[in-house]
Amino acid sequence: MGTDQTGKPSPSDETRPAKEGPVPSPAIRRLCLYLRELEGFLVQDRHTVSSKQLGQMLGLTDAQVRKDLAYFGQFGYPGVGYRVEELIARIRSILGTDRTWNAVLLGAGNLGRALLSYRGFFKKGFRIVAAIDCDAHRIGEQVGMTPGLRVLPLERLAEVIAQYDVQIAILCVPADAAQSLADRLVPLGIMGILNFAPVAINVPETVSVTSVDLAVHFEQLAFRISARQVAQEHGG
Amino acid sequence: MGTDQTGKPSPSDETRPAKEGPVPSPAIRRLCLYLRELEGFLVQDRHTVSSKQLGQMLGLTDAQVRKDLAYFGQFGYPGVGYRVEELIARIRSILGTDRTWNAVLLGAGNLGRALLSYRGFFKKGFRIVAAIDCDAHRIGEQVGMTPGLRVLPLERLAEVIAQYDVQIAILCVPADAAQSLADRLVPLGIMGILNFAPVAINVPETVSVTSVDLAVHFEQLAFRISARQVAQEHGG
């Protein structure tokens, strides 16, 4: 894997991208979790952490942690571990969360309003700059924590995206509205869609989509519980 | 370890299908998506579907769909495809959603209330039978759609779990409250925890945990967008 062209062993070189080769997508998911744990470490005034400690908190092996980080460079110190602040900065840079991202929320129903009120996104650098709904009853309602934030009609979508340089759309609409909204978002220059509608949406390859179907998580849990029960019956 | 908070390919997910051998955990996730698409098919009065059609709707190959289903037996018809009603029944049986599951929700904040109001879970057979919070201001508040459902104090947790035969707990509490609540749930006989708190929780192997960290999904989307932008710059 070490296609570090010349094999130059300088430990602190590239801030940005990575070495050659694709990064396992499970590694990306874990990177987010490492970051979460590291941020917790900072609060506890711990300034170094080993791959073993970090892995243990998430049920992973130390080798897994090291490999994941190694895809993006070398930033550990043998015999010491990783410096928490430095690793946080590196992971944020890798994930692209060392900048702020502006998002527009579509669908000010129960879930949409819950997301608008969640402070965690703000801390991570995500700003929901507008909420949009096509239900006339909801328009003008104040939502979220930002005092001035009110629900806007769908007609103002283009204006809002342009005005705030919005890159991300959060879809919290019913399943039957998701695709037509996605079709509307694409030509407006949106770069990514976080889709909470329980349906697959189709967009050009230039747009990234991440889907979160809450019912699917319930079902997966049901399966795990059922499988465990079956295993117990078989085992004794 | 019965938890999948990390995306670790849990080889310990001892799934006992019709045949021998473990089932890839990605296959389980896809099974939920197949079910979702199939339910949509029923509404459109389509009664058979091929692996190719099903895969196309989700961006998967036909071989993938067939393999996933084949882990649990053979229920397709060569030359025809799969019968929609039959396949729905089979997948529900596999996932354990051919029965109803009772859940208690802990933390009646914004997200908790949003989940209480979402009809999709009910349709899938999940019943949130009680909402619990330790904030005195919230106790007694009416939540969700069920007219009688009110927020109960934490003291009534054991009573509620026993009375309704609750198997699943939905954690919608702040990160710092999640672990202590999990510790409290385990001896009460809960079988699975759906954890929306942005922290890893530790429970005995007898309890299944599925974690959903909404901020992590934002971060993953940010990474995907950033990666695409970098790729475009390199490509031209």
Added chain:
DNA sequence: GCTTGTGAAACGTTTCACAGCA
């Protein structure tokens, strides 16, 4: 002692290719 980074081996998952059937 402790740690990281990393080839190589082991393991898991997906894709391929085709026999068999309607």
Added chain:
DNA sequence: TGCTGTGAAACGTTTCACAAGC
């Protein structure tokens, strides 16, 4: 023809084991 089910090959990911460094 069109489809499923499936062994085998290809590919992706994780774990192992250890050299090198603090």
